Amino acid sequence: MLQCPKCRxxxxxxxxxxxxxxxxxxxxxxxxDYGELETLARIESQWRQAPxxxxxxxxxxxxxxPGWGHHGHHRRHHGPSLFGxxxxx
Amino acid sequence: xxxxxxxxAGGSGGAGTAIVLYQRHDVLVVRVGAVVAKAHGVGSTxxxxxxxxxxxxxxxxxxxxxxxxxxxxxxVSLWPAGEPVDxxxxxxxxxxxxxxxxxxxxxxxxxxxxxxxGAPLRVREILSRPLPDxxxxxxxxxAYATLPEVLEPAGHRCVVHGDFHLGQLVRHRGRWLLIDVDxxxxxxxxxxxxxxxxxFAAGVLPPDVWRRFLSSYLxxxxxxxxxxxxxxxxxxxxxxxxxxxxxxVSKAVDEGRTLNEYETTLIDACDRISSSRTG
Numbered sequence: 241m242l243q244c245p246k247c248r249x250x251x252x253x254x255x256x257x258x259x260x261x262x263x264x265x266x267x268x269x270x271x272x273d274y275g276e277l278e279t280l281a282r283i284e285s286q287w288r289q290a291p292x293x294x295x296x297x298x299x300x301x302x303x304x305x306p307g308w309g310h311h312g313h314h315r316r317h318h319g320p321s322l323f324g325x326x327x328x329x
Numbered sequence: 330x331x332x333x334x335x336x337x338a339g340g341s342g343g344a345g346t347a348i349v350l351y352q353r354h355d356v357l358v359v360r361v362g363a364v365v366a367k368a369h370g371v372g373s374t375x376x377x378x379x380x381x382x383x384x385x386x387x388x389x390x391x392x393x394x395x396x397x398x399x400x401x402x403x404x405v406s407l408w409p410a411g412e413p414v415d416x417x418x419x420x421x422x423x424x425x426x427x428x429x430x431x432x433x434x435x436x437x438x439x440x441x442x443x444x445x446x447g448a449p450l451r452v453r454e455i456l457s458r459p460l461p462d463x464x465x466x467x468x469x470x471x472a473y474a475t476l477p478e479v480l481e482p483a484g485h486r487c488v489v490h491g492d493f494h495l496g497q498l499v500r501h502r503g504r505w506l507l508i509d510v511d512x513x514x515x516x517x518x519x520x521x522x523x524x525x526x527x528x529f530a531a532g533v534l535p536p537d538v539w540r541r542f543l544s545s546y547l548x549x550x551x552x553x554x555x556x557x558x559x560x561x562x563x564x565x566x567x568x569x570x571x572x573x574x575x576x577x578v579s580k581a582v583d584e585g586r587t588l589n590e591y592e593t594t595l596i597d598a599c600d601r602i603s604s605s606r607t608g
Binding site: 304305306307308309310322324325326327328329 | 414416419422451455492494495496524525528529530531532533534557558559562563566567573576577580591592594595597598601602605
């Protein structure tokens with residue numbers, strides 16, 4: 241198993257359009273091997289040119305985290321008790 | 330001092346009862362009607378230069394009423410009263426506006442005469458104050474001990490607010506503006522993003538709020554942070570998460586209460602900061 245270079249989470253391999261991509265299960269960071277970005281870009285531009293274009297893959301931009309970041313659920317309720325941290329020096 | 334500030338605000342057009350808006354350590358802020366008077370901390374320096382920068386940029390800063398003056402040995406400044414962000418709804422706060430305003434501030438040409446910004450100094454000042462001897466305080470101090478020296482790095486110079494958080498935004502005549510010029514100066518702009526960044530990484534600020542703020546900053550011409558913003562944000566974000574945690578610990582003790590769930594989350598983040606370096 242590959243370890244995420246950023247947060248040490250486990251990297252899961254999956255196949256996207258014939259390109260193997262490693263994605264971290266924790267921070268969702270993506271690791272591409274040499275040449276894979278170019279391959280993806282090429283496939284994307286082929287899609288753009290080919291009418292009618294098939295549905296593009298949904299890319300969800302997750303905010304990345306530093307290594308010490310909080311993984312898992314963030315607090316659900318954000319009421320007045322958050323006040324002090326956000327509103328004073 | 331309260332009476333002196335109230336008299337000054339009253340003499341500058343403020344009408345009504347004097348209300349103390351803020352009183353902590355040696356800073357005092359009093360509002361009388363539409364006018365706010367602030368007695369700055371004893372350590373405040375170059376207030377005239379900082380306030381004059383705010384006066385020159387009324388599109389970004391609330392403009393002061395006149396120039397700072399000396400009152401009984403303290404520097405006092407006068408401001409129009411603005412409407413603060415609703416503290417009961419941090420998610421509904423104008424995060425996009427905050428990102429836009431900071432981006433515009435960081436894009437200004439660097440003027441002469443402004444001092445260095447105050448954020449890294451503030452971290453050291455707050456962490457040098459004694460903390461109560463509690464497990465949470467020990468977590469904070471342990472994390473601070475692992476933090477690299479938070480000196481201003483060379484380069485990345487622009488005008489920065491130096492102490493940005495939601496309490497530094499007010500609405501005045503329909504537009505959101507920055508207030509509090511005490512830490513305004515030249516420095517690395519990432520410090521202005523570091524408080525929300527640190528609270529997001531700590532698990533306190535929802536990811537979506539952080540994304541709204543950062544996206545707005547970047548799309549409005551904020552400083553380019555590269556492919557991974559954390560390369561530059563990480564240490565300032567850790568520093569401000571630790572600083573905020575220290576404030577929470579002493580505040581909880583002052584108020585005679587235990588830490589709330591957000592504060593506990595922040596203390597956990599301090600432990601993660603420590604273990605990320607000590608292994």
